[in-house]
Amino acid sequence: MRIFDPHIHMTSRTTDDYEAMHQAGVRVVVEPAFWLGQPRTSPASFTDYFDSLLGWEPFRAAQYGIAHHCAIALNPKEANDPRCTPVLDLLPRYLLKDRVVAVGEIGYDSMTPAEDLALEHQLQLAADHGLPALVHTPHRDKPTGLRRTLDAVRASELPVERVLLDHLNETTVKEAKDSGSWLGFSVYPDTKMDEERMVAVIKAFGTEKVLVNSAADWGRSDPIKTRRVGDALLDAGFDEDDVDLVLWRNPVAFYGLSGRLALDVTAPDATHEGNSILRGGE
Amino acid sequence: MIHHHARATPAAHPARTAPAELRGHLNAHLAGAARAWLGRALDEAADHPGTHGPISVWELRLAEAGRRCGPEHADAVRVLILHAARADTDALTRVYRQGTADERRAVLHALPHLVPGPDALHLVEDALRTNDTRLVAAALGPYGARRLASHDWRHAVLKCLFTGVRVDEITDLARRAHGDSELARMLGDFAEERTAAGRPVPEDLYRVLALTAPPPADENGIDGKES
Structure with a gap:
């Protein structure tokens, strides 16, 4: 089973996770820029973070045979902090880079006017840079948030076919699907979606444009939930082609809209045995 | 695409x-x-x-x-x-x-x-502080080989051995290592530490160590020849 995790925060994960992911079949990941738990207070800490997403993290991933890409953005939570919003002016130079395959995560958290501005601005950046957008839908007041998100997308220059609406669930999938967007589902141990509910949603709504991710981060989450969903689909009678569509071809097609997806891993020169990460550095 | x-x-x-x-x-x-x-x-x-x-x-x-x-x-x-x-x-x-x-x-x-001059050395030094082996290797190209101070260069060589960068990547290794008794001491100590821990000594270490050997007495003064 080949797996493309279209949303995972590897910066927060260990090398054990990379190893387990590779063993489970994960070969490509996209790491969207998000918040870090601890709020940031200046644009400089964003740029260090973005540099890491384009430097250290792909290097780490490559050592485990995983091709790492990223999405760059100011996330909705921190869009509310005027100390952070100047990072919006720094985004264009990042959105040019190789391996940046989307603008994201953007969207709503609390649906404030500041979030409206950041979302509108960054949808325009996506359109200007030929990139698709990964749009987070809010966890609180979700159906209202989805509608407001779709309104923002429709008012923007970015076609809805270049938008992946993420963290969908039973209450939002139908409206999202009717919009023509790509459909993202985050499968978590406790919250968001689980494997069985995911199978039920796919039974009801089909596999077309459906992407499943672990959204694993620094919270309670599991980086091989993608594999668990693949197994659950097979157990439920879906065939290998269905699983390949959801776990590989759909994310390849969506992020391939960027023209920047490189599915090969360029292994660093260092041997595995000699490698600084496996050895824990000096 | x-x-x-x-x-x-x-x-x-x-x-x-x-x-x-x-x-x-x-x-x-x-x-x-x-x-x-x-x-x-x-x-x-x-x-x-x-x-x-x-x-x-x-x-x-x-x-x-x-x-x-x-x-x-x-x-x-x-x-x-x-x-x-x-x-x-x-x-x-x-x-x-x-x-x-x-x-x-x-x-x-x-x-x-x-x-042409040493003005960009800070970039080489920055790269050597990373743990990205591709940057470390690139830092030890012709510019670093020419410009790095002895102490920094020796640590960079050792870092290559630590992190698995092939020493063939180090430009002018033979010339700079030639007769470098301090580098020889550092390599010896590293080999000893690895041996004490029951861990293998990188093959490349012995290659570099051989390069540090001073020339035979009758060839003293001939510098820059790769052996």
Whole structure:
């Protein structure tokens, strides 16, 4: 089973996770820029973070045979902090880079006017840079948030076919699907979606444009939930082609809209045995 | 567009190969569209080396070199763009600081072609502080080989052995290691530490150690010969 995790925060994960992911079949990941738990207070800490997403993290991933890409953005939570919003002016130079395959995560958290501005601005950046957008839908007041998100997308220059609406669930999938967007589902141990509910949603709504991710981060989450969903689909009678569509071809097609997806891993020169990460550095 | 790149044949080393020769190599290996893109990018960089608006046009080309020409050719392409733009130390520093790991590596490769003096040494030192072995290896190209102070150079060699960078990547290794008794001591201590821990000593360590040997008495004074 080949797996493309279209949303995972590897910066927060260990090398054990990379190893387990590779063993489970994960070969490509996209790491969207998000918040870090601890709020940031200046644009400089964003740029260090973005540099890491384009430097250290792909290097780490490559050592485990995983091709790492990223999405760059100011996330909705921190869009509310005027100390952070100047990072919006720094985004264009990042959105040019190789391996940046989307603008994201953007969207709503609390649906404030500041979030409206950041979302509108960054949808325009996506359109200007030929990139698709990964749009987070809010966890609180979700159906209202989805509608407001779709309104923002429709008012923007970015076609809805270049938008992946993420963290969908039973209450939002139908409206999202009717919009023509790509459909993202985050499968978590406790919250968001689980494997069985995911199978039920796919039974009801089909596999077309459906992407499943672990959204694993620094919270309670599991980086091989993608594999668990693949197994659950097979157990439920879906065939290998269905699983390949959801776990590989759909994310390849969506992020391939960027023209920047490189599915090969360029292994660093260092041997595995000699490698600084496996050895824990000096 | 999705890139599936075949592994390339060994390319001309972007730091150790003259720009004209790099260009010839790329012209021979790039497909038509990529070759045409490179030609335009180099012309633009030569014609407009300065900043126009927020970012110079050649910096845009630098950012997209991987997806335009393929990751296996990106280092050489980026070195040529920097060369065509006649990037000075300030421009190289800006590009390095704002660059992805791949762009930073290209800047390191470009140093011997563009910076005659020691002004860009801070970039080499920055790269040596990382744990990205591709940056560490690039830092020990011709520019680092010529400019690094002895202490920093020795630690860099040791870091290669620690992190599995092949010592063949170190430019002028034989010349700089020759007769370096302090490097020999550090290598010996490292080998001892590994042995004490029951861990293998990297093969390359003995190769470097052999290079540190002082010449036989009758050859004293002959410097710079690779043994």
